[in-house]
Amino acid sequence: MSFSPQIKIAATYMRGGTSKGIFFKLDDLPKAAQVAGEIRDQILLRVMGSPDPYQKQIDGMGGASSSTSKTVIISKSTQPDHDVDYLFGQVSIDQAFVDWSGNCGNLTAAVGAFAINNHLIDAHRIPQNGCCTVRIWQKNIAKTIVAHIPICNGQVQETGDFELDGVTFPTAEIAIEFLDPAAADQDGSTLFPTGNVIDTLDIPDVGNLQVTLINVGIPTIFLNAEDLDYQGTESQEEINQDLNALARFELIRAHAALKMGLIQHLDQAKNRQHTPKIAFVSPSKTYVSSSGKTIKAEHIDLLVRALSMGKLHHAMMGTAAVAIGTAAAIPGTLVNLAAGGQPRTIVHFGHPSGTLKVGAEAIQNAQGQWQVKKVMMSRSARILMEGWVRIPFEDVGLLGVNHNDNLNELH
Known part of the structure; x- marks a missing residue:
């Protein structure tokens, strides 16, 4: 009996504010998905378990709500005076589309921490203790966001006593500044x-x-x-x-x-x-x-x-x-x-x-x-899980993704 293997993609599952999402480094995606288009959307849909007529996303990472059916792609910034580019995709639960028309302000809180943890910020910029300022280019809306990430012993501080209504447990406070956030x-x-x-x-x-x-x-x-x-x-x-x-x-x-x-x-x-x-x-x-x-x-x-x-x-x-x-x-x-x-x-x-x-x-x-x-608020973020997400090759192979292209076949 023949079967199609699964493929795996490096990913991090993070809470940001009162949302959760799957974070990817751009260059960890298959080459065909490193540019906007049908293949990228199809991969993100399958990762989240959409479209699901049951509206539960049981066969994916989505949590069956708008707050938990979210994806983020991060890369070194192509913009002057910015550290990283941040692209957000809102994955529909019961329909086969990814909405790229806006930002997610909650997951914004996790972008700076993800960038630091994934070595997208120069090491000399990260203090032993204090705060690391990360300048983010939000690609969906072409705007600048500044995140102030607490650092303890050279690592992103995730625990603390900051309480955010809608989040069960206290954690570290992340100050966010949305610069010139109006459409223009x-x-x-x-x-x-x-x-x-x-x-x-x-x-x-x-x-x-x-x-x-x-x-x-x-x-x-x-x-x-x-x-x-x-x-x-x-x-x-x-x-x-x-x-x-x-x-x-x-x-x-x-x-x-x-x-x-x-x-x-x-x-x-x-x-x-x-x-x-x-x-x-x-x-x-x-x-x-x-x-x-x-x-x-x-x-x-x-x-x-x-x-x-x-x-x-x-x-x-x-x-x-x-x-x-x-x-x-x-x-x-x-x-x-x-x-x-x-x-x-x-x-x-x-x-x-x-x-x-x-x-x-x-x-x-x-x-x-x-x-x-400028608009300012405080949020928080935390890594929930990191490793790989896995999807059946046949579900994306039909769109021309080579399973050996920047991916590891599972054994």
Whole structure:
């Protein structure tokens, strides 16, 4: 009886922020997968166990949620004054595609540590004790991110007492700076794609909704919770078990994506699940987080609930946190109004798992346009497993990958 062997690819399984993903060095991938295209996508899909009609990713490394179906490719940077290039792929769970349209802010926290551990940072740059600054070029959005990685005894420090809501165990704190994170065109910043801090969308079968459409960190749509008949304290289960609500959010997201110029036809939204994100905001209220902890209204500025890949996120996407921090700093946005309507450089918001603090430096230029110079937050990261991922050769061989090309056949 003949059979096709499995092949193995060097990989690291890491948690970054409230997400988990498979990290690859670019030159560890088969040569045919070191460039964008069908072969790369097919390999990543098979690694994660997608597409899976059962939506469990049992036969792969994916965890059956948007937070755990993620892949990262890291290489020495091709950009001046940067250390590494970081490419993120959001792998669909039940469909055969990888979405490359945006960044993952949570996994960003793991990029610097991965780069140090995989000798992509010059040894003389790494202190015996202290902090190693890693300049990251985020290839999906062509932006610079600076990660400050704690070092102890010449090694990346992963344990510590920093607590991040949505992550069970404390670990070491990693400070992240997103530099000039707004989308840009030839005319400069396009923070607000429509030029307005608030727009009104007329959506069939939904009605008129006020929205703030912002493109910073990741394209994001903000709505008022009360316009959707929500309190803003809803749990992940309350939203995700309501199929009608999820369908309504997807309809709103498609119309907003069209308004933002991200798609040309409404039906294109189904193949662009990773972006834009959609979130609803509310003034602060006391609620109980998913861990059972009481979050008091006086300890936060507002409430935010955000959806990713069609489901309410269990905590908060890092890129959406960049959008929240920026929108909170700019007077007149729905986020700023929900937070009290005052100018601010720091916002502390509540999400389903707890709270998060984000800082943003936003200024108005001479033409009155808002620009954001930097967004800052703290996350954490940890290696969960390292070694090789294995996939059946026949599942990628049909696309022309040579199983001896930069791969080891298993025995």
